Amino acid sequence: MIRTEILKAEDLDRALARTREVLLSGGLVAFPTETVYGLGGNALDASASRKIYAAKGRPSDNPLIVHVGSVEDVKPLVREIPEKAKALMDAFWPGPLTIILPKSGLVPMETTGGLQTVALRMPSHPFANAMLRNCGCPVAAPSANRSGRPSTTRFSHVLEDLQGRVDLIIDAGDVPIGVESTIIDLTGEAPTLLRPGKITIEELASVIGPVLTDPAILSENIIAHKELVSRPKAPGMKYRHYAPRAEMWIVSGETEDVAETVNELADERTGILTVDEHQDLYRCGKILSVGSLRSPMSIAHNLFACLRDFDTMGVTRIYSEDFSEADIGTAIMNRLLKAAGGNEVQAEELLKRTSETDR
Numbered sequence: 219m220i221r222t223e224i225l226k227a228e229d230l231d232r233a234l235a236r237t238r239e240v241l242l243s244g245g246l247v248a249f250p251t252e253t254v255y256g257l258g259g260n261a262l263d264a265s266a267s268r269k270i271y272a273a274k275g276r277p278s279d280n281p282l283i284v285h286v287g288s289v290e291d292v293k294p295l296v297r298e299i300p301e302k303a304k305a306l307m308d309a310f311w312p313g314p315l316t317i318i319l320p321k322s323g324l325v326p327m328e329t330t331g332g333l334q335t336v337a338l339r340m341p342s343h344p345f346a347n348a349m350l351r352n353c354g355c356p357v358a359a360p361s362a363n364r365s366g367r368p369s370t371t372r373f374s375h376v377l378e379d380l381q382g383r384v385d386l387i388i389d390a391g392d393v394p395i396g397v398e399s400t401i402i403d404l405t406g407e408a409p410t411l412l413r414p415g416k417i418t419i420e421e422l423a424s425v426i427g428p429v430l431t432d433p434a435i436l437s438e439n440i441i442a443h444k445e446l447v448s449r450p451k452a453p454g455m456k457y458r459h460y461a462p463r464a465e466m467w468i469v470s471g472e473t474e475d476v477a478e479t480v481n482e483l484a485d486e487r488t489g490i491l492t493v494d495e496h497q498d499l500y501r502c503g504k505i506l507s508v509g510s511l512r513s514p515m516s517i518a519h520n521l522f523a524c525l526r527d528f529d530t531m532g533v534t535r536i537y538s539e540d541f542s543e544a545d546i547g548t549a550i551m552n553r554l555l556k557a558a559g560g561n562e563v564q565a566e567e568l569l570k571r572t573s574e575t576d577r
């Protein structure tokens with residue numbers, strides 16, 4: 219355990235000065251970004267990166283994103299900046315887009331999980347941006363959660379996961395977006411989306427032309443993959459991610475059928491994830507509205523916090539409605555499906571299966 223100092227982002231001068239001292243002396247700082255909180259260390263210091271993996275409990279082959287304060291800061295970290303990368307930086311930085319490029323010798327392998335490529339992002343959150351312009355080094359930062367748990371989007375959740383494990387936490391309340399950055403890989407033959415986020419594949423394509431989607435992030439593959447994992451075919455395949463402690467199911471179908479099925483199965487220890495417009499349809503269990511159908515951004519904003527709230531309530535099973543995959547909905551369903559370990563089921567199928575196992 220280490221002593222964790224806590225400073226408010228609005229105490230700006232002090233927070234920036236301490237952040238700089240901690241980072242330049244090899245320590246760790248949890249800080250807000252516009253997507254989720256980050257767990258940062260000096261990206262050029264191999265021992266700081268090792269500390270990040272240890273603080274998170276994350277396997278060290280899972281690469282970190284390197285955060286910068288300007289496009290200029292990218293130059294020493296990469297072998298070159300291709301035209302498409304420049305165009306994306308112009309269009310979307312500062313903002314929730316991570317770009318993968320071939321790394322230079324300056325970036326330690328510890329930071330990139332052993333890869334010859336580096337993931338780069340320039341955040342737009344006012345504190346993160348000021349911090350990166352002031353701290354004197356690029357900052358490697360995965361999400362500020364213990365490995366496997368939902369990313370942190372509220373200060374209290376950062377405290378819960380990282381107090382005693384990092385030197386400094388910057389409190390900026392809730393972060394705005396709530397799901398992690400979009401990741402695009404520009405090191406292969408064609409630009410490829412590796413993680414959906416607020417910036418959509420259509421927006422990326424409008425700037426650089428066609429963008430492929432990595433098969434691993436397609437919903438149907440996340441669902442199918444579960445079957446692979448449940449048979450011991452893919453040993454060591456760590457699959458569940460962003461996960462609450464309870465078993466979780468995404469129930470699809472007409473809203474009325476979903477509500478009817480869930481009402482039949484739910485008891486006091488069941489968590490139900492729904493939306494403002496549907497919450498009155500449910501009769502028992504711990505019912506949480508994640509936001510409004512009229513504002514998909516509100517759903518992204520509250521998603522991880524709701525999953526953590528279910529943990530606090532001690533529910534043993536969670537049923538979630540499914541959501542439109544349009545725009546930020548792609549990112550919402552990607553995180554939700556991963557949190558559920560690929561468990562998605564039609565309402566009538568769920569009822570059938572449950573009555574079979576009860577018999």
Ligand code: AMP
Pocket residue numbers: 280281282283318330333335336337359360361398401412
């Ligand atoms: P997190 O920081 O928790 O949002 O996770 C960072 C994620 O970025 C990793 O899990 C990888 O999926 C991705 N990533 C980071 N660097 C690279 C890289 N060089 N190549 C491919 N993916 C990367």
Ligand code: MG
Pocket residue numbers: 360361369
């Ligand atoms: Mg993460």
